[in-house]
Amino acid sequence: MSSRTSPALSKSRFLAGLQCPLRLWYQCYEPHLACEVSAAKQALFDTGHEVGRLATRLYPDGILIREDHFQHEAAVCSTGKLMNDPHVPAIFEAAFFNDNVRIRADIIERVDDGSWNLVEVKSSTSVKHVYLTDVAVQYRVLQDCGVTVNRAGILHINNHYVYDGHELNLESLFSFSDLTDQVTAMQAEIAGALKNLSEMLSAARAPSIKASRHCMRPYLCEFWDHCTRHTPEFWVLNLNGITQERLGELVAMDVQDIRDLPDSFPLTPLQNRIRTTVVHQREYISDKLQAELTDIIYPIHFLDFETAGSAIPRYADTRPYQSVPFQWSNHILDEDGTLQHHEYLCNQDKDPRQEFVASLLDSLGDGGTIFIYTTYEKGIIRQLAEYLPQYHDQLNETLERFKDLCDIIRRHYYHAKFYGSFSLKFVLPALLPDLSYDNLIIQEGNHASLEYLRMIDPATAPAEKKEIRKNLLNYCGHDTLAMVKIREELLKRFRI
Ligand code: SF4
Known part of the structure; x- marks a missing residue:
């Protein structure tokens, strides 16, 4: 089988690949298959940027790396210069590249002993599992670039904060969750995943993966419309409340259409009602x-x-x-x-x-x-x-x-x-x-x-x-x- 050079992985590509290798493949080689970004999704991005900008005010005198994502090499260079300047207490959008993985860290904060705190800003109100992976891959790249990380974690919104109507209290609006121990423990897993995804991208053909529930977790995949274009009208995924285990059994039996469900297949009363309605079209x-x-x-x-x-x-x-x-x-x-x-x-x-x-x-x-x-x-x-x-x-x-x-x-x-x-x-x-x-x-x-x-x-x-x-x-x-x-x-x- 022929192979090709694997394209560089960014943090978001890495996370996309963990959700589904085919999603990463499409992002790298067939991005035109993605559906347009919806207004709701765009608004989520905008909120993320707004929250990110606000969070930087907690680090006075921090400096933003201005080069955008298309100027990664120049951004890495600017980051290096600022890190060498002891008067710079924090860097926003710090850029790093190692072993074909490039990242932009929301905030790195200088610690007196020469190490750095790695801070990922999220507009959500709690730490989700996907954020751990996000910080863990950044942690790995920083370490590989020779940066000593003191603490790594998520700066997220504190939903207990009550606004008084005058001035936002940023110290109360944001809350830091220290994930250093968890992300350190995940390093072998991250290395293995990076290797696997790189190999997958060097293969000649796209991985064979069918759309299922994983397409919605943690985010609805932008290739959903493309991947589901041939699924049957009465798809088994539409059996309200079907568990992952039952779906797995149906995949193993190659049953995609509700009308093809074996009579003995266990269903809840509601699922049974759905099947009967679909089968009899009544x-x-x-x-x-x-x-x-x-x-x-x-x-x-x-x-x-x-x-x-x-x-x-x-x-x-x-x-x-x-x-x-x-x-x-x-x-x-x-x-x-x-x-x-x-x-x-x-x-x-x-x-x-x-x-x-x-x-x-x-x-x-x-x-x-x-x-x-x-x-x-x-x-x-x-x-x-x-x-x-x-x-x-x-x-x-x-x-x-x-x-x-x-x-x-x-x-x-x-x-x-x-x-x-x-x-x-x-x-x-x-x-x-x-x-x-x-x-x-x-x-x-x-x-x-x-x-x-x-x-x-x-x-x-x-x-x-x-x-x-x-x-x-x-x-x-x-x-x-x-x-x-x-x-x-x-x-x-x-x-x-
Ligand atoms: S829609 Fe699902 S199967 Fe298709 S690329 Fe996205 S996550 Fe993978």
Whole structure:
């Protein structure tokens, strides 16, 4: 078999290769197969950069290596010069290269004894396993370059920090987790993985790996669309809740299609329902569905919230990533079939909670069932009741009227085109294809949060703000109208 020279590995390529060697292969040799970076993913990158910049303020007089990733050699050179200057206490984006592996370390901090602390900045609130590997590979390259590492760890967001509304307290906003012992213990493993991935990249052919659950962990792979283009419509991965062990058994039997599952294959009751529905192409309707959908008090409300949570808190008395509600939509169905729509969307960069609650309670009135989709809204109501004592009792009383439409569907109905999911994004097009989300500019909650933050950004032009506002109102209103229509559609099953 012919072989080729392995391309240099960066830290992110190394981590991609650990998730799946084929992902690394594609990144190196066939990057055009990747799907475009979504707005939500781009926003995650942007948050990472913002948090990274903020963290450097904890190291006054630190110096940034300005050369970008395409100028790695020059960046290594600049790093070396700064390391030799004893007056430089810390270096940001320090560059190193050894044994065909190149890295940029977020922060290296000089220690008096000539060693360095290695600090990786993360915008998350805890240490995930993938971060250990991230720091461990950096640790290895630094050691191989002759740098003595004193401490190595993660500087991450502390989600217990409460912003006072004046000045950010960076010492409290960030928290350092020392991982020196763990990353030292991982060095043999890292060396072995680097060797294996290098060899894989020198091979003439791509490794043969099929898409499965590993494609989503720790991150959804950018080659997912490409790798799943030939998977069957009713793929076994869509058996809601299937374990890794069971999936492994199906791979060993070469079963990919739910219709090919052997009769003896163990399934949960829900998976069994999915299989039966798919095999017979006939919807599942429990004998309790009608009662669940009609056990209501008019007027019926169909309610949805949108929230935003930023890594760096914006308003007084909020924590990092706290979900702050900024929009609600309420469709109200009267007994005579009249449908009204009420909505609220905060327009400015201010804490929206008081206004949100006052307008919401006004719209919900004193009576009537309130349909929600999942229990997310309940959690937000509880949080608001704690924060706004003047509304505490009223908010808690509304909880008594809540009914979760998603839970009713999960327990009492299934359609083959749900593809194992009970998310509105699957349920709606399966039941009402004309009402799907395809024509909306905003199609999911994360995107709505990002667009909201863009709308209240003073730098956004007025015309664009207006457009974003329109898109947000369309999106949230669509979700609640979807609930009205789904309930109506399901009730048609019981008309004689
Ligand atoms: S989609 Fe899955 S199988 Fe394909 S490259 Fe990515 S992780 Fe590997």
